[in-house]
Amino acid sequence: MMDTTEYIALFLEEAAEQINILEQDILLLEQSPSEDVLHEIFRAAHTLKGSSRAMGFTAMGELTHAMEDVFDALRKGEIGVSTEMVNRLFDALDTLKAMRDQIAEGGTSNIACDDLVRSLRDILNDAAPVHDDAATAAAPQKASQTAMVLQEHQREAALTAIDNGLSVYRLTVRLAEDTLMKSVRALMVLQTIDANKGTVIASQPDEDALDNEQFDLSFELLVATDKAVEELRQILLQISEIREVEVSPWQKSAEPVPTQTAASIAAPVIPAGQSPEEAKHTQPAAPPIASGDGEKGSGRAPVASQTVRVDVARLDTLLNLVGELVIDRTRVAQLGREFEARFQHDELVDSLLEAAGHIGRITDELQEHIMKARMLPIEHVFNRFPRMIRDLAQKFGKEVKLIMEGQETELDRSVIEIISDPLIHMLRNSVDHGIEPPDVRETLGKPRQGTIRLSARHEENYILIEIEDDGKGMDPAHLREVAIRKGVLTREAAERLSDKEALSLIFAPGFSTAKEVTEVSGRGVGMDIVRSNIQRVGGLVDLESVPGKGTRFSIRLPLTLAIIRALLVRVAGQVYAIPLSSVLETLKIQPEMVQFVGRRPAIVLRGRTLPLVSLQAHFYGKDSASSFCRGREPMFVVVVGLGERQLGLVVNHLIGEQEIVIKSLSRYLGEISGVSGATILGDGRVALILEVADLFDHASACAA
Template identity: 50%
Template sequence: LEAQAHNDPLVENLAETVAHISRITDQLQEEVMRIRMLPIGNLLHKFPRMVRDMSQKAGKLVDVVIHGEDTELDRSMIEEINDPLIHLVRNAIDHGIEPPDERRAAGKPERGTVTLNAWHEQGRIILTVSDDGRGIDPAVLRKKVVQKGLMTAEEAAALTDEQAVDLIFLPGFSTAEKVTDISGRGVGMDIVQTNIQRVNGTIHIETAVGRGTTFQIVLPLTLAIVPTLLVKVGSATFAIPLVMVLETLRLSPADIKTIRQKPVTLLRGSVLPLVYLRELYHIPENGQQRKRLFAVVIQSGKHRVGLVVDGFMGEEEVVVKSLGKLVGEIPGISSAAILGDGSITLIVDVPALLRLAGIH
């Protein structure tokens, strides 16, 4: 309207009114989201006592340090992150911190320290659980994975140190020599990773042998509203959480090669596996021969994949709606959203989608 009648006073009044309503609705949304927010200190305050009890059971001397208690997080996210944090603190005490005599021999103070930290960064919340213990030894993990028959000795030897450390996320994998009531039975870290991925979060490990380990968890601020990239595949619309999106690509058919019958493309000298959303969800072709395809480069854990789509519709913050019991669980889809024009879009569950595509 502004382009067609830019000097019309009625159009100018309409533009001002629309801008005013937009500001008010933004403020309303911010206020409603603020009501949902709670300081993460509500969750972290129970850890000092828990650490004291656990360290006494384990015969170790452990202090706990907490930073960022005032950092605010959606109440639904606080409930989801509770169990993963408890497990990471248990692991730090049981596997990370050494007994006092071992720490003295290594020239460390007798008392170990577990540090919990929380802060906001670019619309996300970062949580870290650190200890100054013995660290994770990649060589020990390589040996364990071969002993358990999960890999051959050659495959284990070919792993980088970073890949070897990530072995702790394998289901049923445990480095505990003996089972204690603190460490559990080796069914922990895979559950921790699954719980974090379920809320569109990621977990990374930084470790140094003899110096300690840090687990970093990156989470969206809320589960109620998700910033997404809307993509079109045939007549269907999908929403991909922006926290998982690295970049977007335009591809020509000549850019797509195959390795072991799987489509790939070259991205700045690296091989990028491609997954066609159309094939994955059996969306019928409309008979058009496309000169151009588009891909969304996503990252989940260590996996980087290009999701091939027909086109982009832009970024949008969507209000999450559960699919309900009638529909049940759909592989690769976490929930749905209703767009401004009343149409429905499906929100992609990226880790589940990669499992569905056979990429683990």
């Protein structure tokens, strides 16, 4: 009996991967069941079945076996895809996930799946055979022992691979004569090909027979890969008990062809012996990790790259340490300047400054690399959305297509954790309230299927995430009415709002436009929470909407939460940090330039009225107007922007720019309007970090 404990971690990881593939492919199955998808999905179920059985998780093996049978029947065209089938497959998938999680926690799983297995088997029993002669014709012919006969879909897969610039090889693998577990070796060969981005298009005998050791000492494979012949051969020869691997390029004309039509498809055959460089050259640019249109690259197999797994807590500790280092670097630089001022060009001072400069550069680099190590593709959040949208659409009787772009965009894992819930909420809203029911859409002249586009991309030091739907949009007039009815605003205030400001009302606390609270949208999380979550990490959320056409939310997030550049200013003797990302410019103005619109102070800047907020008034409760009236001293104004809006913050002094490490304020302090966190300065004192968005709210509230 093999001791399996050390393999469990590996198994769990692989299982998670296969479950992920299954989830994505079941979705694709429902949308556009292409040959590639059918092939891949079958392989995923098959792999999972094999590994769970090998590890002794029989229930899991049973369930994946039942799934595999369904995929097999689909692949062979014996049954068609139905919503009911997809639902059952998803149920099975959820159970697989639960089993995996249980194994991850306790090493075993006791989840029963008999009913599920039965319901999957019923699909096969209930399904009337598809009356399609073509499908029947393509059904598998029992391959003879002598030559590998390709089925139509396998042949097409081979041709497609060649079209995509891959090479297709016939491999004959011979095992050593005393090989004990032939099926294990065969499986290792398949997995090695997989791990090297190769795709097994066909095998002789078929994979089930390989699994059950129904072969002599050799088997044949048809493999698509970007590797050269010798490279592939050497990789496979490294597996023990493999005696010989013969590789020859696949010639489409040399294959017995089951149907005549396929033979007329011309495809260039990559000559054997092509160098890897050349092969790479002819290969088209790597397909995007997953594009929204249902096309699947065949090479999604995990790449064995030079990586190590690191505990997140360890990365967090590293980042904290670097944060401390950044603070101390600033402190050392400051001390250096003080020494310089006191001792002029003393030799020791020069050495100190030099060392300080070096430490500074090293710290910068260290910080940059650790930041990078913490980056994750946003895929980690996006992955679960296709399934979620599908389930929601079904629940609400909508038809929705989700298009995702830019999943490979990387951002700090702390930002990833925080962005997940707001995105879920906004997507739910889009399905629930944005997209109209199919019949309604039809009468409006729109396609029955609504589209939600979710995209992520980098823009300067930000990541921009957009959620766009082609649903019914929002009407500013309607939002004003709702706001008045709910007591969020007075009628006068509401009427003064521009259309854009009226749209922003959905972010106001206590505002929800849902006519009825549905199970999904009414989870007690409003758009106000969404916005405050995003703002808490220094992000911005904005929306545009055209009634009848749709709505677009834009979320702007910092790449990282930990360290930012800030402008330090002094207000009432205390230092405050303003994130440089919101600072547009700084001004020095004379008191007489301040004008009053009602009781609101403002200046005219390049022809535009710039409202002013005195931070001293905001934070220390002084009357705003009076703080502008006294004194002849010039004033310093920091112009900050939020979307298209601008605001001038009046401060006592400008200190300068500095990199700061963001620390959260204790929850014991509650939510402080205008403050998002704190940082420790070079001299050890604490400075508060301004929350610019709050100040804009405050300014509009004053106007109302």
